[in-house]
Amino acid sequence: MDIEEPVTMNQEGLSLPVGDPVTLIDGAAGTETIDAGVLVELYRRLVLGRRFNQQATALTKQGRLAVYPSTTGQEACQVGAVLALADEDWLFPTYRDTLAVLTRGVDPAEVLTLLRGDWHHGWDPHAHRVAPLATPLATQTVHAAGLARAAQLRGDSLAVLAMIGDGATSEGDFHEALNFAAVGRSPVVFFVQNNGYAISVPIDKQTAAPTLAHKAIGYGMPGVRVDGNDVAAVYETVRAAADRARAGGGPTLVEALTYRVDAHTNADDATRYRDAEEVEAWLRRDPVVRMENHLRVRGLLDEAMVEEFREGAERMAGELRARLSTDPDPDSSAGAGADALSLFDHVYARPTSQLLEQRALLARELAAGKRAAKEAIA
Amino acid sequence: MDIEEPVTMNQEGLSLPVGDPVTLIDGAAGTETIDAGVLVELYRRLVLGRRFNQQATALTKQGRLAVYPSTTGQEACQVGAVLALADEDWLFPTYRDTLAVLTRGVDPAEVLTLLRGDWHHGWDPHAHRVAPLATPLATQTVHAAGLARAAQLRGDSLAVLAMIGDGATSEGDFHEALNFAAVGRSPVVFFVQNNGYAISVPIDKQTAAPTLAHKAIGYGMPGVRVDGNDVAAVYETVRAAADRARAGGGPTLVEALTYRVDAHTNADDATRYRDAEEVEAWLRRDPVVRMENHLRVRGLLDEAMVEEFREGAERMAGELRARLSTDPDPDSSAGAGADALSLFDHVYARPTSQLLEQRALLARELAAGKRAAKEAIA
Amino acid sequence: MTATAADHRITPAGARTETVTMARALNRALHDALAEDDRVHLMGEDIGALGGVFRVTDGLAARFGDERVADTPIAESGILGTAVGMAMYGLRPVVEMQFDAFAYPAFEQLVSHVAKMRNRTRGALPMPLTIRIPYGGGIGGVEHHSDASEAYYVHTPGLHVVAPGTVADAYGLLRAAIASDDPVVFLEPKRLYWSKGELDRTARLPEPGTAAVRRTGSSATLITYGSSLPVCLEAAEAARAEGWELEVVDLRSLVPFDDETVCASVRRTGRAVVVHEASGFAGFGAEIAARVTERCFHYLEAPVLRVTGFDIPYPPPALERHHLPGVDRILDAVARLQWESTWESRTRSGGSR
Amino acid sequence: MTATAADHRITPAGARTETVTMARALNRALHDALAEDDRVHLMGEDIGALGGVFRVTDGLAARFGDERVADTPIAESGILGTAVGMAMYGLRPVVEMQFDAFAYPAFEQLVSHVAKMRNRTRGALPMPLTIRIPYGGGIGGVEHHSDASEAYYVHTPGLHVVAPGTVADAYGLLRAAIASDDPVVFLEPKRLYWSKGELDRTARLPEPGTAAVRRTGSSATLITYGSSLPVCLEAAEAARAEGWELEVVDLRSLVPFDDETVCASVRRTGRAVVVHEASGFAGFGAEIAARVTERCFHYLEAPVLRVTGFDIPYPPPALERHHLPGVDRILDAVARLQWESTWESRTRSGGSR
Numbered sequence A, B: 001m002d003i004e005e006p007v008t009m010n011q012e013g014l015s016l017p018v019g020d021p022v023t024l025i026d027g028a029a030g031t032e033t034i035d036a037g038v039l040v041e042l043y044r045r046l047v048l049g050r051r052f053n054q055q056a057t058a059l060t061k062q063g064r065l066a067v068y069p070s071t072t073g074q075e076a077c078q079v080g081a082v083l084a085l086a087d088e089d090w091l092f093p094t095y096r097d098t099l100a101v102l103t104r105g106v107d108p109a110e111v112l113t114l115l116r117g118d119w120h121h122g123w124d125p126h127a128h129r130v131a132p133l134a135t136p137l138a139t140q141t142v143h144a145a146g147l148a149r150a151a152q153l154r155g156d157s158l159a160v161l162a163m164i165g166d167g168a169t170s171e172g173d174f175h176e177a178l179n180f181a182a183v184g185r186s187p188v189v190f191f192v193q194n195n196g197y198a199i200s201v202p203i204d205k206q207t208a209a210p211t212l213a214h215k216a217i218g219y220g221m222p223g224v225r226v227d228g229n230d231v232a233a234v235y236e237t238v239r240a241a242a243d244r245a246r247a248g249g250g251p252t253l254v255e256a257l258t259y260r261v262d263a264h265t266n267a268d269d270a271t272r273y274r275d276a277e278e279v280e281a282w283l284r285r286d287p288v289v290r291m292e293n294h295l296r297v298r299g300l301l302d303e304a305m306v307e308e309f310r311e312g313a314e315r316m317a318g319e320l321r322a323r324l325s326t327d328p329d330p331d332s333s334a335g336a337g338a339d340a341l342s343l344f345d346h347v348y349a350r351p352t353s354q355l356l357e358q359r360a361l362l363a364r365e366l367a368a369g370k371r372a373a374k375e376a377i378a
Numbered sequence C, D: 001m002t003a004t005a006a007d008h009r010i011t012p013a014g015a016r017t018e019t020v021t022m023a024r025a026l027n028r029a030l031h032d033a034l035a036e037d038d039r040v041h042l043m044g045e046d047i048g049a050l051g052g053v054f055r056v057t058d059g060l061a062a063r064f065g066d067e068r069v070a071d072t073p074i075a076e077s078g079i080l081g082t083a084v085g086m087a088m089y090g091l092r093p094v095v096e097m098q099f100d101a102f103a104y105p106a107f108e109q110l111v112s113h114v115a116k117m118r119n120r121t122r123g124a125l126p127m128p129l130t131i132r133i134p135y136g137g138g139i140g141g142v143e144h145h146s147d148a149s150e151a152y153y154v155h156t157p158g159l160h161v162v163a164p165g166t167v168a169d170a171y172g173l174l175r176a177a178i179a180s181d182d183p184v185v186f187l188e189p190k191r192l193y194w195s196k197g198e199l200d201r202t203a204r205l206p207e208p209g210t211a212a213v214r215r216t217g218s219s220a221t222l223i224t225y226g227s228s229l230p231v232c233l234e235a236a237e238a239a240r241a242e243g244w245e246l247e248v249v250d251l252r253s254l255v256p257f258d259d260e261t262v263c264a265s266v267r268r269t270g271r272a273v274v275v276h277e278a279s280g281f282a283g284f285g286a287e288i289a290a291r292v293t294e295r296c297f298h299y300l301e302a303p304v305l306r307v308t309g310f311d312i313p314y315p316p317p318a319l320e321r322h323h324l325p326g327v328d329r330i331l332d333a334v335a336r337l338q339w340e341s342t343w344e345s346r347t348r349s350g351g352s353r
């Protein structure tokens, strides 16, 4: 007996239920089933998103953000997937998905609270149905499966979008999340942004799977690949998967093929592990430009609209710049973190006597003008 | 766009690279490619294995074992998979795989050291190339991937057999092990005994995958199903996968379909969660009886041999009974655990000063005839 | 989300007291919580038809259905992580980890999410979760079945940690844990599952965070919790013969810690021994000894001593009795509390006691 | 498998001393270990081409190839678990966890296997593993990037736990860790990665399990390790102005614990403050305070005090300076060491000091 060779990443003509990546915008048609208003809105959000990335990067250089993981190049994923959600749906972002959170309607300054180093989290999760940015990789996918399960148990129809990077699919939690969702037929869309790298590690050191979408098969759920730089394709794919989830069809795994154009974060040096040519090639597939061209070809976009969207983005950026140019305001919802004594307020529903003692110690220190650990921390 | 339905457990005519379970012994042919001596040896080991299970169960009832997870009904998996290994290969058993360890040539009393409650582990892992029985589920699969990787790095050609139950495939470690092995093309055969249950939980609450073998696809390795009550099929499948591994072909996932005839352990009450009819149906597929019938049909087995094997098994059981009827002997390799002061010997290469203090405390207590925690622990 | 312990007190439907095992008392607590609050959901391995390996969930799936009492895949991180998501949606999940060592795969979810979620979201996402973990040894379990892992949990800010030592507390503390808006690691002493005691389900639930003085005495204080409580009570009884009247304080709640009750006792007796079965080095006993010393230094006739498991992996069944703190080892520690110094120091510190 | 620290001392090829950062010293240690022993293998996320997010493995993959210095998939349990298998085969894996909180997914492998494997197999399967974990805060990291998690590890029998506080120790302790036949959790204080000091790679490696007295003084002892060492030295300097001469003991090795050096110091000074940045409750400082008190009770003028992080999740960058023990908080604790009692107790305990 011989063991048959497995399907490999490069093998042609897969007979597996995972097809070629869905692409819609490269012809004039392809997007005709999508409402024109939606298409234009997708584009507008891409423009906003690109500008947001630029502004956040600039703020980081100025020391206004502690760190910023940019989504430049991945805007179509962030915008397309989130706009596909209905109001009642929930979003579980991972640490890079600031733009997804912004697209969901969260105030830009609140989106950046964590990265500003001000407090761990900025927005009201219930108001937006958006969980906090998850830093420990893949852990949020399990939360997503749990929230979806809870909605099912309560008889509520909604879908949950769980976002994750390609590298994070290696974590055990990813496996457990897909399995729980599949066994429970829970309404989750697992959306993997395969941007080719996990910090410095390329995807072929992360997995030997033919595609990440193939992982769906092992859980008994559909797996779909989509061109992650095609905002319409991302939108349409996630919409279909979310509809299916809401209708009781269970979870779907979506793999979006994209590229992280910037370094991992401002602190990273991408030249250590990848070539300029590789980046160049992906810049030619820029998701904003591609959508703009597509809409122009389809006659849905004119110069005035482009200008209007550009201006709107400039306004958003200007406001963000202004709001983040000052030190955090302890009394605003986006800035309450700067109040030292608030450190003890939310550890428990009611502070323990031990915490009250510690709070009193800090209050005495502050009152006495004691120096904190280091005026300038390394 | 619509999401295509995934392949489901019950779907007919899968177009996936995972075929029907390999079965060899149900016709007269089917095993002709396997050496006759091997076939007879497989049978002899099944007989031994069945007797070992009976004896261990009896010893448990007499209080000589703390606990015993029986492999009755699963003997073909335990025997077939292990006999397929070469001397240089390694075996990573999980907690139920006592019979696999026995089949690898470990002394029966040493196999049972853990379950006897005497010490945590009985045999020399290097002498037999058998890792300790792993109680925390799925953790041993990662060790297996690591040892296989180490052998690769050292340029040694060997295969590693990692055994695991169906339920344990839900653990994150299973996912991480398959992924590490696949990415590294490491020589591991992951051998899942799908016996239908994880203690009380049936497989359909554990996974929604079409089969467990389908999980291989998501890692880029071959997945094979085999009739786990057909010792020749198990042998042949694992042999092929191990050959492939040793030759640099990378890992394989094998799913063996079998059934746990006894309760989970002596402490379990299986009537709480399954019907007698289900057990009956599987008893009709008894792996020992099926192999006996097959060998008789092929003319490879006669009454004298049956009798000889039965006697050999009786002898093994008798010896085991005798050796385990006394209290552990602190000086034998299978019984050194009973020496209280040895508790401190192997925590570190050299005991710390703190451990030496604690050892001295216990020594004083023992010398003074102090009562230990409870003469009779609950 | 604002239910408090008090809301969950049972309205007496004819007061009833019964003699039950601790496992049964826990079962009753889960039953009553499920019956009273439809947001309560139980999840775990084999907790459904089987009723759990210790039968603590016996009959509950039959009574409440498998959506309220759900068998999960074997994936502890997945179990706890999905419970986090469920709690975000307003449910009150009660998770069972089958054995202490099998809670370790969920450690990241516990430390990085369960413990921190309320704090990071400034109260927006409380975690009203109960994590039931059978803990400790003394039941003849093979390796990985007898860990006493409380030190990991008590050191993690954001978690409450509770360990009942009596049947009544098993019921009361579990009801209070499920009613709590904070995550509670609920440690069930395996060794006491079959111990029996009186249960009155109409009794007032214990106030969260309060210790109980189980026996009064003036010579020294034994500070303990969970599985070591009966051993300490036995030691206190035996100590009488040696002329010592030992006070026994049962912490019940490890976090929050009841400094008041503990320190009041130690100030009265001037001597203390901490007893638990987990390894001593950096075990919870270290915190107890350190904080009691900080707060009661001038009342102490002797250093606070610790009687704990050794600093070794939990031993196999044949040897576990040597590892677990027993009556004699406790009495030996009491004997080392520098009784000879009493007169001298009494003179020295005069009015302070 | 029986190599000892001594075997790995460098034969001087022309003695050389250089001023380097701690990150660089660690890099040199890894380099020298890789060069000297072909069983040493490095594994972790981004340790190859990138050289690690802190550049501790900079240049090593280029020098030794990607089989010796391997980028792994992002799966910490998988990384540590495969390292266990590699150690079983006779290799000496050195694992990097990218940040402290990202070691938690590997907790089960660490506690249930790495720590126990030698013991359960009665020495047949030693675990000569080094687990490098950048630990602690003070670098402006967002949540989950600044945990000080040593309490979890020091409580786990079977592990050695080490935390360098100087550049020379960073090199020496890491070489000793890799040479050790036992698993070592090697905590690298992130805050000190860019601190500079003298490195002499030909110097004798520190004896495993030994603390170092970094500054002598007679008034009180500061007991500390890792990232808090420079803070304590600064505090000791500042204390002079108040008339206190503080002795500073740097533990270096948390497990095994150097009772001798610590207690000798405390017996000399009669007062002690333990300083670390992890949360105080059931933190490692509790063990230090408890054991010092047990062993030095009659020498103590005051309870051993602890200056630690608060019992809260690690704060965001804007507030972390309030959480971390600083010079003033240490001096305040020193001031609370009951200086007024000296004369009275000196009289009382007379010859004991």
Ligand SMILES: Cc1ncc(C[n+]2csc(CCOP(=O)(O)OP(=O)(O)O)c2C)c(N)n1
Pocket: A096, A135, A136, A137, A164, A165, A166, A167, A168, A169, A195, A197, A198, A199, A260, A264, D045, D074, D098, D102, D105
């Ligand atoms: C459990 C855990 N391990 C490690 C890290 C450190 N880390 C942060 S981002 C990252 C790479 C993630 O790669 P990928 O999932 O592909 O997402 P991308 O950065 O490409 O968006 C790593 C290793 C982490 N945050 N959590």
Ligand SMILES: Cc1ncc(C[n+]2csc(CCOP(=O)(O)OP(=O)(O)O)c2C)c(N)n1
Pocket: B096, B135, B136, B137, B164, B165, B166, B167, B168, B169, B195, B197, B198, B199, B260, B264, C045, C074, C098, C102, C105
């Ligand atoms: C990490 C972990 N979680 C839980 C358990 C408790 N446990 C022991 S056996 C078992 C069921 C295993 O089922 P399966 O993998 O199908 O193996 P089988 O018992 O059928 O051989 C469980 C849940 C464990 N040993 N380890």
Ligand SMILES: [Mg+2]
Pocket: A165, A166, A167, A193, A194, A195, A196, A197, A198, A199
């Ligand atoms: Mg990526």
Ligand SMILES: [Mg+2]
Pocket: B165, B166, B167, B193, B194, B195, B196, B197, B198, B199
């Ligand atoms: Mg099974």
